[in-house]
Amino acid sequence: MKRPVCFVCTALLMLALFVQPAAAWDSSVVVFKKNTNGRKTVALTFDDGPHPRHTGEILDILREYDVKATFFVVGENAGYYPDLLRRIVNEGHEIGNHTFSHRCFRKLTVSQMSREIRLCENSLYRICGQKTRLFRPPEGVLPGSIIEYIRKANYTVILWSIDTRDWARTSAEAMFENVKKNVSPGEIILMHDFTRGSHTAEALRMIIPYLIDEGYRFVTVTELIGSE
Numbered sequence: 001m002k003r004p005v006c007f008v009c010t011a012l013l014m015l016a017l018f019v020q021p022a023a024a025w026d027s028s029v030v031v032f033k034k035n036t037n038g039r040k041t042v043a044l045t046f047d048d049g050p051h052p053r054h055t056g057e058i059l060d061i062l063r064e065y066d067v068k069a070t071f072f073v074v075g076e077n078a079g080y081y082p083d084l085l086r087r088i089v090n091e092g093h094e095i096g097n098h099t100f101s102h103r104c105f106r107k108l109t110v111s112q113m114s115r116e117i118r119l120c121e122n123s124l125y126r127i128c129g130q131k132t133r134l135f136r137p138p139e140g141v142l143p144g145s146i147i148e149y150i151r152k153a154n155y156t157v158i159l160w161s162i163d164t165r166d167w168a169r170t171s172a173e174a175m176f177e178n179v180k181k182n183v184s185p186g187e188i189i190l191m192h193d194f195t196r197g198s199h200t201a202e203a204l205r206m207i208i209p210y211l212i213d214e215g216y217r218f219v220t221v222t223e224l225i226g227s228e
């Protein structure tokens with residue numbers, strides 16, 4: 001899944017967002033990284049699944065703490081594990097579009113990118129009857145050429161403000177320390193439910209109780225951005 005370049009791509013995207021003249025961007029395309037309204041809420045997000053082991057394990061932990069999260073689903077994986085997608089939805093979590101096959105947009109044409117978004121949308125709708133308005137591009141790479149399609153399709157682009165780096169098999173302790181050090185109201189936390197050898201579940205058992213003790217409320221992305 002080319003994780004090592006993820007950080008670089010994200011940095012480039014951030015740079016592009018800041019250096020582009022305002023007129024080059026359609027202001028009706030909203031890109032969220034966090035909420036700045038000051039409310040003590042955080043959104044946990046899990047990308048790339050569903051996965052036969054990780055997704056179930058993560059769902060069990062979320063249920064244990066009665067925490068709702070948002071899963072940015074890869075359409076192809078949803079097709080392999082439809083029951084897991086239904087479980088995500090039935091347990092009250094939110095789903096978002098993370099393309100059909102997780103190809104990085106950097107190398108794709110507009111028609112390939114829009115097809116990736118559409119196929120994922122169809123897959124999610126076929127399996128659980130839901131349409132999502134949340135879109136997260138693979139590796140956080142969002143070329144300007146796809147903006148018009150995203151605007152017309154009425155998606156909100158969701159990035160993140162804290163990258164736990166679980167995709168790099170970061171230890172649970174290091175992930176916990178990262179969150180502890182950087183958390184503030186309105187953060188969107190990036191994690192994955194499809195990385196072999198990751199310590200995501202173990203880290204969640206430290207991160208969730210800590211944030212609850214600190215007075216944070218876990219919300220879905222829609223709830224987080226809806227109170228902007």
Ligand SMILES: [Zn+2]
Pocket residue numbers: 047048098102137138139
């Ligand atoms: Zn991804």
